[in-house]
Amino acid sequence: MSRVKVGVFVCHCGSNIGGTVDVPDVVEYAKDLPLVHYSEDNLYTCSDAGLTAIKEKIKEHGLNRVVVASCTPRTHEELFRRTCEEAGVNRYLFEFVNLREHCSWIHMNQPQEATCKAKELVRLGAAKAARLRPLEIARAQIKPACLVIGGGVAGLSAAGSLAQQGFEVHLVERNDRLGGLTVDLWKLLPGDRPASELLHTLTARVTKNDNVTLYLSSELNEITGFIGSFKATLSTPSGKKDIEIGTVIVATGAVELEPLGLYNLGKTEGVITQMGLEKMLSDGRKDLGDVVFINCAGARGPDREYCGRLCCAVSIKNARYLKEADPDARVTVLQRDVMAFGTEFETEYRKAMCAGVRFIRFSPDRPPTTIGNDKVTGVRIYNQLTGEESDLSANTVVLTTPLAADSGASDLAQMLKVPVDKDGFFLEAHLKLRPVEFATDGVFIAGAARFPADIGEAVAQGTAAAAKAAAPMFAGEVSVEATTALTNPRLCSGCATCEAVCPFGAIEITQDRHGRPVSEVNAVMCKGCGACAAACPCGAIQQLGFTDSQIFEMVRSLARDGDPSGSEG
Amino acid sequence: MTVIGYMKRSALEGVLGDISDKLEVIAPLPSGDKGAVELRRFEKGAQVSIGPVKPMLPLKTIFLPPVEQIFRFSKSENETTVTASTPITRDRVVFGALGCDIAALALIDEVFLREPVDEAYRERRTRTTIVALACEGQGPECFCASVGIDPVRPGGADVVMIPVKDGFIVETITKKGEQLGTMLQGALRDPTGPQKKTARSFTSTSRSDVDLSAPAGGWSAVWESEAWEDASARCIGCGICTVVCPTCHCFDVHDERHGNGGERFRKWDSCMAVNFTMMAHGENPRPQHRARVRQRYMHKLVYFPENHGAVACVGCGRCAVACPNRTGIGEVADRMREREEDSNE
């Protein structure tokens, strides 16, 4: 290796740093640091003049490590790395010292101390820089094919969108027909369009496009690999089928909760769920007599804390249909509060009330009870607003239950190495910033598999997931961060601690040539979070760019030279 | 050898106290709460534990400390100043040294006093007077008599103290011993006839039946032997045998930086350690546990005799006592010789 030559560039950041820290003093100090061959200050290192200076000094002094002490790596690290690269120095031989946010801004009133701290920070940065090693960015080819798991509304939207963009799509549906839960629905809000109409449109987009291979009555058995090159095995009616894809969209949907026993569901005739009602309506049955809807059935309680979100709208919709079909029937919705979000649902709520549907609020402390032994005859309700208890006659009681995670979701999650939340729904990478992605690259999420979603949301999310999946497939390759974890097989005991802690499923225990278990990091899947390096009991995993010896060099530099008396550190 | 008098046991601490004004005094002192004994610097007022318990760490610690600074250095601009460390500042006397340990020094001398001489070691050796305690055998593990050591008047001792009733008969052996003798004069009385007789007939119970001799066909015959597999099976490779062994002398060298200077020091090392032979580029010529176990015994029983003419074992038995599995060198030698099928040591 050629001799280490560190160059240090200290930025005034206008007056952001220079106003507090004595920058020229720091530059002078840096000149005497071990292996530092050049040091200068710039008004703005990030300006054209500053960047040009870095490049020129690299050439002039043969610098092979660059330290910039300036604002924050969040905004500027990439810029300086690129500058180094342009001057022929590997981008990972650059080290950022955060003088603005770690020093000048927070010590604005103590300029002397801030200058002292700035020197120490620069010293640590230079010490680490000296131990940096060049790293190579890995690139992964992306196969332009996507596996869509689930043929409900979200899955159909995603598959249709990708197929239209020309990508190969493998759509896997567990049931023998497409459409998911929507198949059993009657009419949809807003507009009272029959559900079958929408399904027809969505299905046609998929079935009429040659890019889509459809697997009905099929399930995903196994999947391995990472973004760009997943290998999946499907079990289909015609046997096992191996496919290779570049991306995966999870759109497995949810199931309607059937809380047997609750409000006598399953025990007393006439107590049904909303899906049961939808089926009846689809079959043309509307003679249900007096109907009482009980909302939040099985939701927002100790066992299941979440709100079903769409339940209120569903009960509003179906209550009105029933009332309109039989104006003499008494139709009542028992609710804890009505979540009719958006103007459309608010209008629907009004329409239902105008049609004569009664809405009565109850308290979870005194929930309604069904009356009737073999067949339901009524509901006893404590009206929270009036404070009165009364009995409502009912020939049918409809429980509005929330959508719940499919019991198969956790197996699928394990297979894909993606997380689920405590209710069993899949957990996206970030609620707001990355709503249709998983933390694992190349795997996306849409629809009710994530959380109860209505049809409109499922369509939107399916299309959004398709857009996200399309981006890397269009690019054809992804470059992956080089600061990944790396196992030293000589030090690895094969204990699999790393495999257990890796949030990205990037570590696998394989066998070395002697047949011993040894950990192997997949650099493409690794996000460089460092969890494995910290957890490894043997010190066998190093986080490139943050290796133990690099960190130690910083600590040693701090301990050794921090005390000017030179006493033992 | 000259008998110079009888010293009462009760006078010992007082005498050592007086001597400690002139010399650094090292003696077996109680250590910890379990009756252990340690060779340490004697300070006035301390109680000496001379007698039945063998110090766990042998006499070599006094001449080859577990950690020893070699030099300090300081750096300025383009200059590095190296200052050799001072091994000891005063002349010293060790009281109550045991025959096995003293004999071991002669073996270490072979290594450290040959060219190039280890100056620190030589200085400690020449400036230390050794007062032996005639040893009647301090445990069932003792077998110095088996390796030709006289535990009563061991070669290498300057003065010998032979236990008799309530005290010791003191004999001087060397010039250095005589000089020390003069410092003891105040505490000495003329010995009585029976005391002299006891001293003359003082014998050790040390076992003389431990056989460290080569197997039939010589040691080279067992180089590839399965017996090493057996010998290493239960050994956990902790190396405590090398720590407590009076003749083990391997060391490692380390540098430490402090500010603009630092130090180089050496530290006991053990051939049982995995990284003992690990090279910078990651290769280890002795990677197997079996090979390390073999190295240890071959060094004591074959290589050392080949290079220096004597087996590097003085029969102190410490290895068997300290070993978590109570395996001593004698047992291993037996197995190598017999190589009976039933072996497992």
Place this chain on the structure above:
Amino acid sequence: MNELMMIPLIARIRSIREVTFDTLMFEVAIEKDGKEVPFSYLPGQFAELSVFGVGESPISITSTCTRPGLVEFAVREVGLVTEAMHNMRPGDNMGIRGPLGNGFPVDEMKGKDILFIAGGIGLAPLRGLINYVLDNRSDFGAVDIIYGARAPNLLCFDWEFDTWKAAPDTRVHLTIDAPAAGWNGSVGFVPAIVKELALPPGNRLAVACGPPIMIKYVLEDLAAAGYRDEDVITTLEMKMKCGVGKCGRCNIGAKYICVDGPVFRLSELKTIPSEY
């Protein structure tokens, strides 16, 4: 003898020359108490070089005792100490203890033809001997040098080759492991070249130094070609600390590489265990 036994002298770096991408050659002057002192040694001896505060490493002397002046060490970066050395500049000081080890039996080699066989950095200890032989050319018979590396840019001391070739009755056979652009010389492993040249034993000594696997095959081939064990000389490597036979770790059997070696005749090696 303190400078041998643990207390180093100062080796001041006068210049640094790049040998290969991972090997630098340091030319040093030896100083004691601030004054330059002579340093005499034999071909094949080594010294313990240290970076103060980092540690010591045994490094073979690659310069020639017949050419007074600076002492040269070729250092390949393999660990902490050598990494620290690679970060030094002219004017910096290392510590030095030496010369250590036995060196080549130059007097007994006189009057003989000599076949040098080296691979990679293994040329470093042989370079001193080769130059010694060439400086005393009339004392020795025919000289053949077989030297190989993985690639052309990994051949060490390439600036010497022309001088060596120009010496009387001296041949240099260079080889690299695999074909490379711009390389017109032999291609193949060193043992293959040894076989191909098939220099008969006769009055010839073979001196080999290189990676263990190369040595293994070379020794086999030489034996097959009829070389007697006492006419084959090689150097051994082992972890060392003190370099003077006291720290107890560089033994193979009863032999200590640091004091009984590093140079051994094959006939000696056959008397000690084949394992460490």
Place this chain on the structure above:
Amino acid sequence: MFHAIRTPGRMRDQLKDMQTRLREIAAAFLERPDALFFIGWEMTPDEKETRPFFARNPRQAQRLVWNDLCHPNPASYLPRLRDREGMIGVAVKGCDARALRELIRANQIERKNLFVLGIPCTGLVDPNTGAIASRCAECQYPVDFDYDETLGPMETPALTVERSAPDLDAMSLQQRRAFWKQELDKCIRCDACRKICYGCYCPECIFEMSDPKWATNRGDLADKIFYHAVRAYHLAGRCVGCDECARACPMGVRLDLLNRSLRDHAKEMFSFDGAGITDEKPLLRTFSTEDPDPFFGGDE
């Protein structure tokens, strides 16, 4: 051949019967063509203690013993034997079985290569004092393990032995610091504690590494404290309480107390119930947002 010190006569006979069966079972195992050896215990030459014994054939199996002095943990030999082809028989008492369970979990040995004989232990005796060994006072076996055979039901014996050790929790911080300083200063860094520990299976200990250099090697008190503290933390949640470290220590450092206090804290703070007993992950390899964090001022 048999040295029970405190074990009452009736139980002594029982132990002897178990020993006979142990030998029979080991001998039968060693008849198998794929058997390498059976690891158990034999008496030391002075017959005062036992030590591990690798029986290679049915005849050698007759040297195996089972009694209340069988302290060594045969399971700790298994990691270094994992490359051997063939079956290894191993006798384990409760604490050894806990270690074995952890070793299998950590891929250090494969269950399929082992023949495991479970021995219901009724408490070991300290050969120096004749009293029940301190580790047995808090023993938590029986341990759930898929033994190939056992010498009886793996039940918890009703040992009502008080901890005889100094009560560290009752000490002030200063007292505790003084206690540990004095205790750890006895250490001569021989590494016996590390080498005998079943859980120290790292291919290269960080204390042996030169790059990165985790620890200085000066051997002063600071180094000793660092070594033992790091080792104790490293084993927190993995230590099965076999106390082999304390037994192996030639200087009598109370390493059992150090590890025990970490086990106590693990239980107190994280309700972690000891390694090798459940399939719970090793304590320090999990993270839960509910973990107490008193150090940073979080909830106790």
